[in-house]
Amino acid sequence: MSQTKDSQRPHHSFAWRLFHFLGTMELAITLLITLAIASVIGTVLQQNQPYPDYVIKFGPFWFEVFESLGLYDVYSALWFLIILTLLVMSTSVCVIRHAPSMFKDMFNLRTNVQLKSLRSMHHRAEWLENAETNVTAANLQSFFKTKGFRTRLTEKGDDTLISAMRGGMNRLGYILTHVAIIVICVGGLMDSNLPLKLAEWQGRLEIETQNLPLSQIPQESRLPVGSQAFRGSVSIPEGRSSEVVYLPMRDGYLVQKLPFTIAVDEFRIEHYATGQPKSFESDLKVYDPDLAEPITTTISVNHPLIHKGYAIYQASFGDGGSELALEAWPLFADQGDAVTVETKVFETREMRWGEQQMLLEMTGFRPFNINPDPTEDDPKNVRNYGPSIQFKLRRETGEAFEYENYMYPVEREGREFFLSGVRSSPAEEFAYLYIPADENGELAGFIQFLQNINDKQRVEQIATQMKNETLLSLQTEDDQVLGQSLQKTLVTLVDMFIRGGFGEVRDFIEQTLPETERDSLAPAYLAMLREMLGRLYFEGLDLAADEMVDESELVFMQDAIDAIGTLPRYGSPVYLALKDYTHIESTGLQIARSPGKSVVYLGCAFLIAGVFLLFYLPQRRFWMWLKKDNQQTRVYLAGMSNRNPREFDSFFEQTRAELKAQAGNSVKS
Amino acid sequence: MTANITTQNSDKSLLVTWLWRVLMALSAIGIISFYLEVLDVYEISIIILTAISMAYLGQDWPGFRWHAVAVAILSVFAVSLYGSDLNQSDSNFWLNYLLASQSAFMWMSALFVMATVTYFAGTLFRSDFTEKVGTALTWAATTMGMIGLMVRWRESYLLGADIGHIPVSNLYEVFILFSVVTALLYLFYERRYETRSLGGFILLIITAAVVFQLWYTFERNAHEIEPLVPALQSYWMKIHVPANFIGYGAFAMAAMIGVAYILVSWRQQKQGDSAWLRAMPSLHLMDDLMYKTIALGFAFFTLATILGALWAAEAWGGYWSWDPKETWALIVWLNYAAWLHMRMTKGWNGVPMAWWALIGLFVTLFAFLGVNMFLSGLHSYGTL
Numbered sequence A: 001m002s003q004t005k006d007s008q009r010p011h012h013s014f015a016w017r018l019f020h021f022l023g024t025m026e027l028a029i030t031l032l033i034t035l036a037i038a039s040v041i042g043t044v045l046q047q048n049q050p051y052p053d054y055v056i057k058f059g060p061f062w063f064e065v066f067e068s069l070g071l072y073d074v075y076s077a078l079w080f081l082i083i084l085t086l087l088v089m090s091t092s093v094c095v096i097r098h099a100p101s102m103f104k105d106m107f108n109l110r111t112n113v114q115l116k117s118l119r120s121m122h123h124r125a126e127w128l129e130n131a132e133t134n135v136t137a138a139n140l141q142s143f144f145k146t147k148g149f150r151t152r153l154t155e156k157g158d159d160t161l162i163s164a165m166r167g168g169m170n171r172l173g174y175i176l177t178h179v180a181i182i183v184i185c186v187g188g189l190m191d192s193n194l195p196l197k198l199a200e201w202q203g204r205l206e207i208e209t210q211n212l213p214l215s216q217i218p219q220e221s222r223l224p225v226g227s228q229a230f231r232g233s234v235s236i237p238e239g240r241s242s243e244v245v246y247l248p249m250r251d252g253y254l255v256q257k258l259p260f261t262i263a264v265d266e267f268r269i270e271h272y273a274t275g276q277p278k279s280f281e282s283d284l285k286v287y288d289p290d291l292a293e294p295i296t297t298t299i300s301v302n303h304p305l306i307h308k309g310y311a312i313y314q315a316s317f318g319d320g321g322s323e324l325a326l327e328a329w330p331l332f333a334d335q336g337d338a339v340t341v342e343t344k345v346f347e348t349r350e351m352r353w354g355e356q357q358m359l360l361e362m363t364g365f366r367p368f369n370i371n372p373d374p375t376e377d378d379p380k381n382v383r384n385y386g387p388s389i390q391f392k393l394r395r396e397t398g399e400a401f402e403y404e405n406y407m408y409p410v411e412r413e414g415r416e417f418f419l420s421g422v423r424s425s426p427a428e429e430f431a432y433l434y435i436p437a438d439e440n441g442e443l444a445g446f447i448q449f450l451q452n453i454n455d456k457q458r459v460e461q462i463a464t465q466m467k468n469e470t471l472l473s474l475q476t477e478d479d480q481v482l483g484q485s486l487q488k489t490l491v492t493l494v495d496m497f498i499r500g501g502f503g504e505v506r507d508f509i510e511q512t513l514p515e516t517e518r519d520s521l522a523p524a525y526l527a528m529l530r531e532m533l534g535r536l537y538f539e540g541l542d543l544a545a546d547e548m549v550d551e552s553e554l555v556f557m558q559d560a561i562d563a564i565g566t567l568p569r570y571g572s573p574v575y576l577a578l579k580d581y582t583h584i585e586s587t588g589l590q591i592a593r594s595p596g597k598s599v600v601y602l603g604c605a606f607l608i609a610g611v612f613l614l615f616y617l618p619q620r621r622f623w624m625w626l627k628k629d630n631q632q633t634r635v636y637l638a639g640m641s642n643r644n645p646r647e648f649d650s651f652f653e654q655t656r657a658e659l660k661a662q663a664g665n666s667v668k669s
Numbered sequence B: 001m002t003a004n005i006t007t008q009n010s011d012k013s014l015l016v017t018w019l020w021r022v023l024m025a026l027s028a029i030g031i032i033s034f035y036l037e038v039l040d041v042y043e044i045s046i047i048i049l050t051a052i053s054m055a056y057l058g059q060d061w062p063g064f065r066w067h068a069v070a071v072a073i074l075s076v077f078a079v080s081l082y083g084s085d086l087n088q089s090d091s092n093f094w095l096n097y098l099l100a101s102q103s104a105f106m107w108m109s110a111l112f113v114m115a116t117v118t119y120f121a122g123t124l125f126r127s128d129f130t131e132k133v134g135t136a137l138t139w140a141a142t143t144m145g146m147i148g149l150m151v152r153w154r155e156s157y158l159l160g161a162d163i164g165h166i167p168v169s170n171l172y173e174v175f176i177l178f179s180v181v182t183a184l185l186y187l188f189y190e191r192r193y194e195t196r197s198l199g200g201f202i203l204l205i206i207t208a209a210v211v212f213q214l215w216y217t218f219e220r221n222a223h224e225i226e227p228l229v230p231a232l233q234s235y236w237m238k239i240h241v242p243a244n245f246i247g248y249g250a251f252a253m254a255a256m257i258g259v260a261y262i263l264v265s266w267r268q269q270k271q272g273d274s275a276w277l278r279a280m281p282s283l284h285l286m287d288d289l290m291y292k293t294i295a296l297g298f299a300f301f302t303l304a305t306i307l308g309a310l311w312a313a314e315a316w317g318g319y320w321s322w323d324p325k326e327t328w329a330l331i332v333w334l335n336y337a338a339w340l341h342m343r344m345t346k347g348w349n350g351v352p353m354a355w356w357a358l359i360g361l362f363v364t365l366f367a368f369l370g371v372n373m374f375l376s377g378l379h380s381y382g383t384l
């Protein structure tokens, strides 16, 4: 008993069951959806950013968690590749299982049908033809042939069966569509950096994470010329050349040697009349030892150069070490002119300001900035903000502020300001210092005022003046005590203002005045400070005694006071302005070798052909069973289609009508 | 006797078909020889392919023939009114009130909204005539939209020879393309299946697009013609974008049929029978149409994604970079692949598939809009 039961339920090996499982539709659909959901991650979290950015974003704990999950490069994470592999395996199994029957279905005219099954089909008809069976058969066959059907005649005892089929290629569509998925994934694999990862895993390669000059990059991080796939980039300044390209890997890179040298003559950006960029182009010379002459060509976006299977694309551009002459204006000194500093983009140099030792790291330069106002959120207000420089000032403690200075002033309510952005980390937005431009549109007016305020002697002098006037107005000229304390207060107020702006003054009031007097005294203190600042300003102007001060002077002064009030938070003892420059650009090239590309394209061709065949070439079959009926022939017609049932309804009706019309008479359905 | 009439009819329609084909061939030849100096071989191929597809579409679709002829005549008229002076759009009566691209788009918007209302009214009051007016309005709207695109194409060249480009390059332009393509797809199926009572539903999503479009115009001045960034200066754009929008349009249509399906089956369960239910197509037919439109969308979306990959290989140095837009295209594609399998091999149908089609629309919408709004990547043109 038990034996028969066992033999009825066949034992399958593990391999067989695995194979079966891989081919199930449930798995296929689950994988499709899982892959879709997994893909979302990489679009929400920006991929392949510098690792410090992620640390800033997520904090050290989550940074590590996400890193171990491979979320910074999801699409080459192990678990993602496993899902892909499973999908490819599932599709392969599916094709292997279905292909044989599909092939058969493509050509098989199904001649082994029975009359009974024909008469039970949904689409059927029958009638009597006024002709011998063989004549009828010939007529029917030629009718279907003209309609593009393949036909076959089979003798069924005394009867005759004609089978007809059109659109057998629909089944080829199935095979092509599914094979395409496999082919595309194989091609993609050929172009992936999986071999590099493997080599790294085995310890044959080491990812370089530091920013080293090429000559210092160790051998373990270099790849020789070979036939492997890669995709990397390199930035080459005008007038220089490169024979390597850098492949980004996780938080570092590898160096790939090229079998030729690429020299850049010139990089150009052309602009539309509106200022938007119109084209990015590089004039290249490619020196290949195999060629007698170098290749001289110009590449641009959408027009790469392809040489020996290496494709060279215009991808980006940047500064190639522009030479800059800067003016450094002291912000906390009582006199002195700007100091000229000669430097280059990407150069780091030491600077000394009084006691302070600092490193000036030039990080960027742009010869013009045709863009929206950087301080506003209005994308339409586009104009030229002139050249800009980006730099970092690093203190001895190692902390650094980052700056961005624009050379043309921005306009605010009719007044003009020089903009200097500052931030303490790349994660922050720039905060802006607005330095008012003087009546000549220059910095000098502001600097003059600043120096007046910083001039201790002058401050004392004006404080004395003000004290005397006050005592006079109170008619207590000889109150020494009051006079001294007033003078001291005035000087201290200015001092505090220089040290910490209005905020510092307010803190002082909060902390030192008793609460009961605060409300009445605080405005008086602020008024005194303003009066001091005003006098310091006008003192510097050499006005004639009775000259009227015009509105714009007052506004300028107010703006300047606001700016000086924010200087303590500016974090730099100097303001850097650009005096002169020689612009040297570098072109960013992307260089790729993708041996799998033609495989992928073949897969794509399969996919398109397959999908259109599958959807738009329905497979239609007809059968006609011919039975001798005296001198006449009885015709049993049946038909079916594997898709578009609605269209087939009318197609069948039409075919039947045409056949009947051809038969002409004695029609009885 | 009856046989005679049918042959006469088919003789006549055969004649029309041939005339139409000849007209398309002549138009293609005319355009190519007129612009020969500025066209490259790819663009010539695109023109020939367009002519062939139009010849095919028009061979037994009279509405499409009239539409194409009207678009051609009125666009040429508008272009001739412009001459070489863009300012004509303010001074010339015809341009100002009808044919300048902005005016044409306004007409399109108004007509689409009217068509939506009319279709719904026709179904609700069971008036065939009203529904037919809905169809006519939809044709008119589509025609105005297409004219607007054609004229805008010319206007961009009048703005500057180097600025000129086909108007499928930013979010504003593709929204119009979306409305026009979706409407044409619907009109195609409406004629085949006599499904006028679905018109309101499908036009609803077009109306939504139109409302967005108007907001985008008035709030963000998005209608201004902008020059092309270097990455978009390629003939690929001319085929990649339209193929994509046939996909999007078909998916949107499937989703709206899904909505109609869900409503109808819900009302059927609740009250069994009503005038509105009788006016709506059968569940079976809607199910079938939903499948057909998703299949169409899937086919064209596949094509578009592959064209995109070919273009990316040329512009960015790799056929696939896992850029957010690419990845979302893959997500959309996988989603509909799963839908099709469910239906074809598991035989699922009915309400769950209708819901899935509707969810598919949101996935598609994110790929189309959300990526531009929320994510950054290589495709980051046309932000809001």
Ligand code: HEM
Binding pocket: A022, A023, A024, A025, A028, A087, A090, A091, A092, A094, A095, A098, A174, A177, A178, A181, A611, A614, A615, B295, B337, B340, B341, B344, B345
């Ligand atoms: C990325 C993977 C796949 C893609 C893109 C894909 C694509 C397609 C498409 C477009 C269709 C046509 C559906 C229709 O007629 O509406 C189809 C049908 C089908 N697929 Fe897949 N497929 C995939 C994987 C699979 C797998 C893994 C299996 C097997 C488990 C499978 C089995 C089938 C079957 C049996 C059909 C029905 C064919 C027919 O009779 O028309 N597919 N597939």
